[in-house]
Amino acid sequence: MNKKPFFPRRYLMVVGTFLLALLLYIDRICISVAKDPISSSLDLNDKQMGWVLAAFSLGYAFFQTPSGLMADRYGPRKTLAAIVTIWSAFTALTGAAWNFISLLVMRFLFGAGEAGAFPGMSRAIYNWFPLKERGLVTGINFSGSRLGAAFALPLVAWMVNDFGWRATFFVLGGIGVVWALAWYFMFTDNPEEHKGISDAEKEYILATRQDKKVELTKEKVDFGKLLGSKNMWLAMGQYFCSNFTFFFALTWLFPHIKEEYALETVEAGIYTAIPLVFGAFGNWFAGWLIDRIFSKGNWDGSRLWPAAIGFALAALGLVGSIYMDSAVGAILMLSIAIFGADMTLPPSWAFCVDIGKKNTGAISGTMNMAGNIGAFITALMFPYLLAWTGTTTLFFIVGAVLNILAIGLWVRMKPQLHYTQY
Numbered sequence: 568m569n570k571k572p573f574f575p576r577r578y579l580m581v582v583g584t585f586l587l588a589l590l591l592y593i594d595r596i597c598i599s600v601a602k603d604p605i606s607s608s609l610d611l612n613d614k615q616m617g618w619v620l621a622a623f624s625l626g627y628a629f630f631q632t633p634s635g636l637m638a639d640r641y642g643p644r645k646t647l648a649a650i651v652t653i654w655s656a657f658t659a660l661t662g663a664a665w666n667f668i669s670l671l672v673m674r675f676l677f678g679a680g681e682a683g684a685f686p687g688m689s690r691a692i693y694n695w696f697p698l699k700e701r702g703l704v705t706g707i708n709f710s711g712s713r714l715g716a717a718f719a720l721p722l723v724a725w726m727v728n729d730f731g732w733r734a735t736f737f738v739l740g741g742i743g744v745v746w747a748l749a750w751y752f753m754f755t756d757n758p759e760e761h762k763g764i765s766d767a768e769k770e771y772i773l774a775t776r777q778d779k780k781v782e783l784t785k786e787k788v789d790f791g792k793l794l795g796s797k798n799m800w801l802a803m804g805q806y807f808c809s810n811f812t813f814f815f816a817l818t819w820l821f822p823h824i825k826e827e828y829a830l831e832t833v834e835a836g837i838y839t840a841i842p843l844v845f846g847a848f849g850n851w852f853a854g855w856l857i858d859r860i861f862s863k864g865n866w867d868g869s870r871l872w873p874a875a876i877g878f879a880l881a882a883l884g885l886v887g888s889i890y891m892d893s894a895v896g897a898i899l900m901l902s903i904a905i906f907g908a909d910m911t912l913p914p915s916w917a918f919c920v921d922i923g924k925k926n927t928g929a930i931s932g933t934m935n936m937a938g939n940i941g942a943f944i945t946a947l948m949f950p951y952l953l954a955w956t957g958t959t960t961l962f963f964i965v966g967a968v969l970n971i972l973a974i975g976l977w978v979r980m981k982p983q984l985h986y987t988q989y
Contacts, residue, residue, distance in 0.1 A: 576764040577695050577772065581704055583750055584688045587651065588711030590746055591684050592817070593719040594658045594739050595623070598674065599821050600723040600836060601732040605670070608732070615667055617950040620818045622671050624943035626678030628936045634683025635690075635932025639925065642756035643691040646683055646928075651747040654680030659740025662733035678939075685916070686932035693920050693927045694757050697775035699861060701920060702869065706854020706913040710847035713909060716817060717843035724836035793933065796986040798922050801976045802930075803937030805874070806915055808973035812881050812908040812966050814942035816842055819949045820901065823959065828894040838898050845902040849909035853877060857913055870914040870921070870982045875974045877914075880907025882970035885963045904966075911973070921982040930986060941969075 598605070602616055611619070638646040657677035664670040688708055696704055726735040755761045758772045793799055820842065825835035853873040860869035884904025891897040916931060923930030952962045981989050 575768050576761060577758065577768065580691065580695055580754060581707055583754060584691065584708050585711040587647070587684060587688070587746060587750070588708050589715035589718070590651075590743055591681060592712040592715035593723070594654065594677075594743065595681065596716045596719045596817050596821075597658075597723050597735060597739060598623075598661070599818050600720060600832075601727045601735065602822050603832075604727060604732045605664075609664065609666055609670060611667055611670075613950045614954070617947050619667075619670050619674050621943045621946035622675040623678035623681075624814065624939045624946055626675040626680075627682050628678075628939035628943060630679040630682035631686065631932035631936035631939065632929055633932075635686035635928035635930070638683060638687040638690040638928035638932075643687040643694070643928075644751065644754050644756050647687040647691075648747045648751035650680055650683040650687070651743050651750070655740045655743025655747070656680075657740075658743060659737050662736030662740075682932070682935075685935060686928040689916055689920055689923075689931040690928040691754075691756075693776075693924070695772065695776075697772065699775065699858060701917050702857025702861065702873075702913050703851075703854040705916045706850040706852075706857075709909065709912045709916075710850040713843045713846035713850065713905075717840040717847070720821065720836035720840040720843070721833055724833045728832060792987045793930075796922075796989065797979070798918075798981060798984060798989050799930065799933060799986050801980045802915065802918055802922075802934045805878075805911070805973040805976040805980075806934050806938035807941035808878070808969040808976075809881075809908055809911045809915065810938035810941035811945050811969050812885065812904060813846070814939075814945045815949065815962075815966070816846070816901070816905050817942075818946050823949075824894060824897065827897075830894065838894055841898050842902040842905040845906040846909035849877065849906040850912060853910040853913040857917060866921075866983055867981070870918050870980070871977050874911045874914040874977045877907045877910025878970040878973045878977075880904070880910065882967040883907070885967040885970070889960050889963050907970075918980065918982050922984065922986045924985065926986075 598620065605611065606613075606616055634646070634650060654677055657673055657680055661670070661673045661677065664673055685708075689705075692701060692704055692708075723735060726738070730738075758764050758769050816839070821835055821839045824830060824839050825832065830838065856873045857869045860872060881904045884900045884902070884907060887900035888897050888904065891900055915934065919931035919934055920927050948965070949959070949962050952965075953959060
């Protein structure tokens with residue numbers, strides 16, 4: 568029998584998915600940082616840029632469930648390698664956009680390509696990880712997305728300033744193809760298939776994951792029961808609220824802070840990276856808290872309490888930001904808001920794995936679809952409300968109300984019941 572390795576193979580998989588989340592959000596936030604030079608080059612106004620930012624969310628939302636079904640049927644190895652290649656191609660092609668319509672189309676297709684990333688990761692987690700490790704692993708993966716966005720803000724600002732926005736998109740597209748090739752040749756869909764895993768680790772995973780035996784499913788999701796599932800609708804509703812808050816940080820936070828406080832591009836990038844770092848901390852803390860509460864035998868509470876605390880902090884931070892009259896104060900309050908919003912992610916995705924099991928990809932994709940409808944609305948609502956009222960106050964109040972409503976939705980969610988049962 569192989570000896571137990573010092574560094575378990577399943578943790579190497581987490582390194583891969585963490586790097587994927589990192590890349591995912593570097594590619595995603597790049598357009599927010601490059602907003603001014605793109606607008607100048609293509610002669611776009613803020614409302615047109617709002618539609619460009621929203622187009623990503625629409626493509627991302629529409630292809631969530633189909634890409635989740637792909638991960639369930641064909642496995643996360645092939646699915647993730649394919650979709651990362653596709654979205655990387657459209658990242659590069661964004662740099663070739665020549666007018667408003669071409670940019671709109673590129674960002675929609677880029678969003679469609681990125682849609683399968685987190686559903687594919689969820690399916691990989693279901694196959695590879697013990698139930699008691701699910702919270703922290705999910706938190707680590709989502710923290711990669713936040714650190715990627717935070718890292719991208721000053722880095723991409725520098726690249727755009729020194730090399731131009733078109734070259735920046737070309738470089739980022741190439742990096743994605745490298746990840747896709749590495750994932751395809753190093754990862755397997757199940758630990759049973761991996762030649763490098765020890766017998767001890769394999770036996771441990773099989774004995775402690777949610778289902779002893781997992782396999783690719785050719786069974787069709789029962790969409791009738793899915794549409795009638797209270798668990799599914801509640802998960803979608805609360806994730807809509809979460810994304811409404813967080814997507815502001817990915818789209819309008821940078822231009823808002825830069826203009827509101829008359830900051831230079833790189834300076835604004837550093838300031839607006841701070842809430843995203845707090846978001847990473849929120850993911851780690853919530854992931855730890857989930858597993859801690861679960862270890863005490865409270866499955867329901869391990870999902871509910873991290874989410875409820877997170878939504879309360881998000882509402883507090885958004886309202887508090889209204890009363891700040893300096894960049895430091897605004898960033899402090901928005902850091903609290905993003906920390907809280909990101910605390911809701913590990914319980915949300917762990918919940919989808921709980922109720923989805925072999926249909927985890929489809930279930931998590933459907934939840935993420937609803938969340939990105941919230942992101943789509945955020946991308947448009949911010950510039951339109953600002954133009955209508957002349958202030959950001961109403962936007963932040965709407966976000967706070969949605970966060971409070973989400974707590975009420977979580978109270979009714981039942982993670983121990985399959986989506987066909989409740």
